[in-house]
Amino acid sequence: xxxxxxxxxxxxxxxxxxAPEWADHVEACPSCRGTAAQLRAVTVAVAEVVPARPAVDxxxxxxxxxxxxxxxxxxxxxxxxxxxxxxxxxxxLGAVAAVVLTVLGFSGLVLTSYRESDDAATVAxxxxxxxxxxxxxxxxxxxxxVASSAAAQPxxxxxxxxxxxxxxxxxxxxxxxxxxxxxxxxVGTRPCEEQARTREPxxxxxxxxxxxxxxQVAGFVVGFGPVPGSTPSPVILxxxxxxxxxxxxxxxxx
Amino acid sequence: xxxxxxxxxxxxxxxxxxxxxxxxxxxxxxxxDDADAADACQEALMAIxxxxxxxxxxxAFGTWAYRVTTNACxxxxxxxxxxxxxxxxxxAAEVASALDxxxxxxxxxxxxxxxxxxxxxxxxxxxxxxVCGLSYDEIAQTLGIPAGTVRSRIARGRRALVPxxxxxxxxxxxxxxxxxx
Numbered sequence: 072x073x074x075x076x077x078x079x080x081x082x083x084x085x086x087x088x089x090a091p092e093w094a095d096h097v098e099a100c101p102s103c104r105g106t107a108a109q110l111r112a113v114t115v116a117v118a119e120v121v122p123a124r125p126a127v128d129x130x131x132x133x134x135x136x137x138x139x140x141x142x143x144x145x146x147x148x149x150x151x152x153x154x155x156x157x158x159x160x161x162x163x164l165g166a167v168a169a170v171v172l173t174v175l176g177f178s179g180l181v182l183t184s185y186r187e188s189d190d191a192a193t194v195a196x197x198x199x200x201x202x203x204x205x206x207x208x209x210x211x212x213x214x215x216x217v218a219s220s221a222a223a224q225p226x227x228x229x230x231x232x233x234x235x236x237x238x239x240x241x242x243x244x245x246x247x248x249x250x251x252x253x254x255x256x257x258v259g260t261r262p263c264e265e266q267a268r269t270r271e272p273x274x275x276x277x278x279x280x281x282x283x284x285x286x287q288v289a290g291f292v293v294g295f296g297p298v299p300g301s302t303p304s305p306v307i308l309x310x311x312x313x314x315x316x317x318x319x320x321x322x323x324x325x
Numbered sequence: 326x327x328x329x330x331x332x333x334x335x336x337x338x339x340x341x342x343x344x345x346x347x348x349x350x351x352x353x354x355x356x357x358d359d360a361d362a363a364d365a366c367q368e369a370l371m372a373i374x375x376x377x378x379x380x381x382x383x384x385a386f387g388t389w390a391y392r393v394t395t396n397a398c399x400x401x402x403x404x405x406x407x408x409x410x411x412x413x414x415x416x417a418a419e420v421a422s423a424l425d426x427x428x429x430x431x432x433x434x435x436x437x438x439x440x441x442x443x444x445x446x447x448x449x450x451x452x453x454x455x456v457c458g459l460s461y462d463e464i465a466q467t468l469g470i471p472a473g474t475v476r477s478r479i480a481r482g483r484r485a486l487v488p489x490x491x492x493x494x495x496x497x498x499x500x501x502x503x504x505x506x
Contacts, residue, residue, distance in 0.1 A: 083484075112490065113491050114454075132366060132370060
């Protein structure tokens with residue numbers, strides 16, 4: 072062992088494996104070993120895992136960067152969502168994204184006042200039934216008159232939706248309701264508890280929302296609970312494509 | 326990679342998706358703030374897409390992407406100088422000393438605040454090493470500085486971080502050790 076202590080820089084390099092020549096000395100020298108231990112503690116602290124961004128943020132960032140850098144929107148692909156976009160929804164990306172965010176923002180805003188009023192209305196678990204075909208309708212958020220904006224609860228991530236059948240399966244009777252799927256966003260204390268309200272009388276309260284992806288398209292799934300007092304009271308599931316905002320799926324339970 | 330360089334959107338999307346989490350982690354630790362990290366990461370992604378046709382492949386794509394992202398972070402930090410810094414109001418040593426009087430020696434100052442207390446050049450070297458796991462040579466390539474300077478910056482950065490992040494900071498021998506330059 073060398074009698075000469077390693078200086079701080081050498082020990083810093085040593086803990087990084089960049090100065091192996093100091094291994095024998097550090098092993099035999101309590102002082103250097105102590106400093107090396109402190110340095111390792113620092114490296115461990117700095118290496119603390121950064122929580123991954125929500126999938127919706129990642130999708131938005133990548134899509135936005137590509138749009139901006141390439142100067143063109145996503146190309147039309149073979150998937151149904153892209154096909155829906157091609158079928159004539161003229162909404163511009165920014166405007167539609169704003170609408171989608173408005174939906175989510177509204178949820179957060181109303182949720183706050185709702186909680187404060189402690190006026191909880193619980194609805195039964197949704198027994199969803201998909202329509203036989205996806206039926207595009209323009210601008211459901213606008214149709215439903217949802218408005219205002221506020222910070223929203225991050226939606227849960229349903230992952231990639233490989234095809235329309237998978238999307239439909241999310242709403243099939245007997246399938247696990249979205250709000251009961253692992254990682255689902257349920258703000259209330261009970262499943263399907265109201266999170267937000269819309270001004271659209273045919274839509275019940277927002278009971279959950281989530282994100283899903285298909286190919287290049289990131290979408291939001293918004294679940295509306297039964298309309299209070301209505302008979303039968305439907306549960307409606309919408310998927311809002313971020314750059315098309317077409318209503319891709321509407322299903323109603325008994 | 327060639328498809329991405331040729332501007333194929335699907336290939337670019339796949340490439341960015343593969344690297345996004347690491348690049349965001351770099352941005353998050355460099356800026357110490359979610360919103361600034363998002364801005365920096367966005368700028369970095371755009372710069373990567375725009376710069377990819379000129380990427381000569383002499384370094385690994387990841388190293389090049391880290392370089393672009395680090396520069397985006399430094400730009401973001403320069404823009405942020407007009408706003409109040411979230412860093413420690415005094416030098417790291419003073420804060421650590423003050424904390425020693427009121428808290429146990431193992432108390433950890435918030436990691437973000439500790440990193441923000443470092444000069445940006447030191448922080449970049451430390452983050453590229455400890456968060457991104459780059460070697461000194463790779464950091465040298467990323468930052469465009471000699472490997473010896475990388476070694477020095479990392480050591481200087483860690484020296485400031487030891488009192489803030491390492492347990493037993495009161496009794497350590499680090500303060501007795503010179504930093505060679």
